[in-house]
């Protein structure tokens with residue numbers, strides 16, 4: 001391994017993991033005026049789970065805190081180029097949230113009521129209007145459908161990561177790839193340094209944003225970061241006549257499937273009932289590139305929505321991709337300082353929303369680190385909240401899978 005020229009020996013903050021969460025946090029810290037922020041990645045930065053995301057931003061969330069983070073993220077993305085001078089291409093598509101069964105329609109209505117209470121703009125639409133807005137959606141059997149005009153998507157997920165990276169570097173942060181953190185030094189209950197094959201970096205503050213490796217990184221400081229990795233797939237079809245990038249994202253929740261325009265075709269992915277859970281700690285040399293992909297899972301989602309998306313019947317596969325979510329036992333992020341070790345902060349536990357909520361989480365953490373308080377109550381995301389539960393690995397695995405499987409399942413179903 002060649003040591004990069006002038007590998008740093010001191011930093012105000014070391015961020016571990018250059019995915020969406022680490023890059024957004026690095027950018028936000030640099031923007032908040034932290035002078036020496038160093039972001040380290042074991043691989044080429046911006047190449048793991050975040051680079052495989054569907055790129056969907058969703059304002060309608062399951063809790064108030066996630067709704068606030070989603071709104072913040074959308075605001076940051078919309079204003080990013082004006083703020084930084086760095087382009088962050090996004091498609092102002094809006095989205096449609098819809099269901100075809102009475103049970104799922106009730107779930108949509110309940111979520112819409114909550115969402116409106118938390119300030120999300122939602123417009124009830126009928127089948128004809130759904131088809132008018134999104135011609136690739138037939139609009140035949142929707143029992144409940146809402147248009148969310150403020151939603152957007154990023155066509156190629158890596159473009160957002162590169163934008164955060166470039167903006168962070170312009171503000172003086174350093175992003176260094178091929179620099180795995182192999183240890184975290186703790187003295188007197190506080191972080192003092194990180195260790196890498198290129199040397200140690202003295203620092204009083206570390207952010208663990210290591211994605212599916214977050215638990216391994218937490219253990220380096222003697223802290224448990226309870227995340228369970230669960231595989232997720234999506235597919236992009238061959239081009240479809242009439243598809244336009246501006247057509248809305250569609251979430252058809254009775255099929256647990258999302259769809260959007262992509263590269264002239266249709267992207268679709270979903271939450272299967274029997275997902276693959278993996279433990280990266282037990283797989284030497286694990287990276288997202290080594291993850292096996294399963295076409296049958298995507299075939300199931302295609303078949304489940306064919307009635308509403310008939311074009312899918314005649315498409316071929318342009319790209320099949322997959323990566324891992326970091327699920328938590330309660331479906332909420334792990335974000336904030338650890339109580340166990342001073343100076344250890346966590347930004348993980350994405351539960352499938354880490355790409356779109358990264359800008360919001362990064363900005364909240366930066367304000368908190370610099371100003372001493374978060375801008376609003378994010379105690380529901382406290383990284384130590386499971387410390388007294390003493391979850392066994394099996395309990396964490398079962399709970400993480402449950403959260404994944406029930407992403408779009410109505411309560412009590």
Ligand SMILES: Cc1cc2nc3c(=O)[nH]c(=O)nc-3n(C[C@H](O)[C@H](O)[C@H](O)COP(=O)(O)OP(=O)(O)OC[C@H]3O[C@@H](n4cnc5c(N)ncnc54)[C@H](O)[C@@H]3O)c2cc1C
Nearest residue numbers: 017019021042049050054055056181211323350353354356
């Ligand atoms: C197919 C798919 C579709 C998705 N679609 C969406 C979507 O539409 N919207 C959405 O919001 N989310 C989506 N997600 C989820 C989203 O991708 C994740 O929530 C997000 O990428 C998590 O970001 P991260 O920064 O935690 O992880 P990563 O991007 O995996 O980054 C973690 C980084 O940490 C590094 N690292 C680990 N250990 C070390 C170490 N010891 N030293 C140095 N570096 C280390 C890794 O190399 C990696 O680069 C999707 C995920 C998948 C797989």
